[in-house]
Amino acid sequence: MDRFYSDDQRMVRETARKLSDDVVAPAAAAIDRDDVFPRAVYEALAEQGLFGIPLPEVAGGVGLDAVTACIVMEEIARGSGAVGNAFAIPVEAALFLHHHGTAEQQKLIAGIVEGKLIPATAVTEPDHGSDVAAMTTTARRDGDDYIIKGTKAWVTFGQVADVVMVFAKTDPDAGHRGISCILVETDRPGVIRGKSEDLLGMHGLAECMLTFDEVRVPVTNLIGAEHGAFKMAMENFNFSRLMMSSMALGMAQAAMEDAVAYAHDRKQFGKPIFQHQAVQFMIADMAKDISAARLLIHHAARLYDAGHPIAQEAAQAKLFTTDMAQVHISNALQIHGGNGYSREFRVERLFRDVRLSQIYEGTNQIQRMIIARQVQKAYT
Numbered sequence: 001m002d003r004f005y006s007d008d009q010r011m012v013r014e015t016a017r018k019l020s021d022d023v024v025a026p027a028a029a030a031i032d033r034d035d036v037f038p039r040a041v042y043e044a045l046a047e048q049g050l051f052g053i054p055l056p057e058v059a060g061g062v063g064l065d066a067v068t069a070c071i072v073m074e075e076i077a078r079g080s081g082a083v084g085n086a087f088a089i090p091v092e093a094a095l096f097l098h099h100h101g102t103a104e105q106q107k108l109i110a111g112i113v114e115g116k117l118i119p120a121t122a123v124t125e126p127d128h129g130s131d132v133a134a135m136t137t138t139a140r141r142d143g144d145d146y147i148i149k150g151t152k153a154w155v156t157f158g159q160v161a162d163v164v165m166v167f168a169k170t171d172p173d174a175g176h177r178g179i180s181c182i183l184v185e186t187d188r189p190g191v192i193r194g195k196s197e198d199l200l201g202m203h204g205l206a207e208c209m210l211t212f213d214e215v216r217v218p219v220t221n222l223i224g225a226e227h228g229a230f231k232m233a234m235e236n237f238n239f240s241r242l243m244m245s246s247m248a249l250g251m252a253q254a255a256m257e258d259a260v261a262y263a264h265d266r267k268q269f270g271k272p273i274f275q276h277q278a279v280q281f282m283i284a285d286m287a288k289d290i291s292a293a294r295l296l297i298h299h300a301a302r303l304y305d306a307g308h309p310i311a312q313e314a315a316q317a318k319l320f321t322t323d324m325a326q327v328h329i330s331n332a333l334q335i336h337g338g339n340g341y342s343r344e345f346r347v348e349r350l351f352r353d354v355r356l357s358q359i360y361e362g363t364n365q366i367q368r369m370i371i372a373r374q375v376q377k378a379y380t
């Protein structure tokens with residue numbers, strides 16, 4: 001596959017791989033154990049300019065493309081799924097502001113790309129997840145301000161974010177056509193951070209609930225068109241699903257590498273377990289599905305870079321990759337036998353971390369709904 005990469009893509013991949021091997025992977029177990037936001041690792045990614053990969057140079061980015069962002073994500077997540085997840089947040093926030101922000105708001109991009117301004121996105125609510133249009137957080141107009149009221153759930157980086165892109169109803173009676181996106185600085189009065197969520201995996205990402213108790217922000221903090229944020233969020237999902245797919249891919253790749261190494265070292269019945277066909281077949285299936293996932297992701301990313309709509313392709317990549325990663329990381333754990341169930345071995349962490357990828361950025365049930373809708377459109 002990498003034979004088709006451009007020189008730039010190969011160079012950036014080498015940079016990301018080295019950073020992943022030298023900085024990310026060695027920190028991964030401690031991030032998992034301590035469950036504290038890994039600021040030093042985050043800053044190391046920023047120092048290499050990785051948060052600006054898909055942004056044009058004029059916007060303060062590196063001027064590469066979505067394919068390259070996917071390649072970098074795979075490498076980072078190979079070292080740590082949680083750091084891969086952390087990598088996605090500023091990349092997506094900077095891109096979102098580049099596409100939809102005012103000139104003033106776009107000045108924030110530099111801080112995000114440099115890792116100095118930590119962003120978060122708040123869509124989900126305690127009672128409204130997949131059904132985004134049913135959200136109840138409101139932003140009512142009061143002169144030149146909005147007053148935001150409501151509670152958002154599961155906000156990644158919620159505990160550490162400097163700015164949050166909050167999705168709220170500016171017209172509560174208009175369903176998905178009444179949602180706006182408003183930038184909220186977290187030091188504003190009325191922003192209340194909940195306790196850090198105690199999660200199965202993906203530790204260190206400072207997820208929490210955020211309550212907005214009559215938070216007053218100027219109308220100039222509106223991102224994009226008033227009432228237009230549902231469409232912006234759905235378009236943003238196209239890119240973010242490629243990021244999540246690449247994250248799961250990197251974790252599956254790491255698990256396969258570990259399984260192969262372990263199967264060569266571990267002997268049972270007088271030979272390395274790799275020589276037992278049942279083990280070989282698990283590894284063969286991993287290699288096949290990892291290759292297929294990479295093709296699906298890169299195909300969708302190329303279409304995205306060429307400006308095509310990719311709702312179906314992004315959903316297919318997300319669904320296929322995250323499902324296959326969950327199955328094959330479980331099989332990699334199986335190949336480790338009892339050791340796979342121990343925290344001593346990386347595959348145990350991969351097994352916990354990857355599970356999230358089937359749940360967020362739209363659950364995999366929602367991905368199937370998107371794909372089915374597109375297929376129906378194409379064939380009826």
Ligand SMILES: Cc1cc2nc3c(=O)[nH]c(=O)nc-3n(C[C@H](O)[C@H](O)[C@H](O)COP(=O)(O)OP(=O)(O)OC[C@H]3O[C@@H](n4cnc5c(N)ncnc54)[C@H](O)[C@@H]3O)c2cc1C
Nearest residue numbers: 121122123124128129130154155156359360361362363365
């Ligand atoms: C660790 C973590 C980090 C997150 N980070 C963020 C973040 O930064 N910002 C943010 O806004 N959100 C974030 N989320 C929220 C995440 O996007 C939601 O959890 C996800 O969209 C699912 O919503 P829900 O949890 O409310 O599940 P629900 O929507 O309640 O779904 C529950 C189950 O029902 C199924 N279901 C629901 N509707 C249908 C349907 N129509 N057809 C078939 N099945 C259906 C779902 O697939 C799922 O299996 C995060 C979540 C987690 C766990």
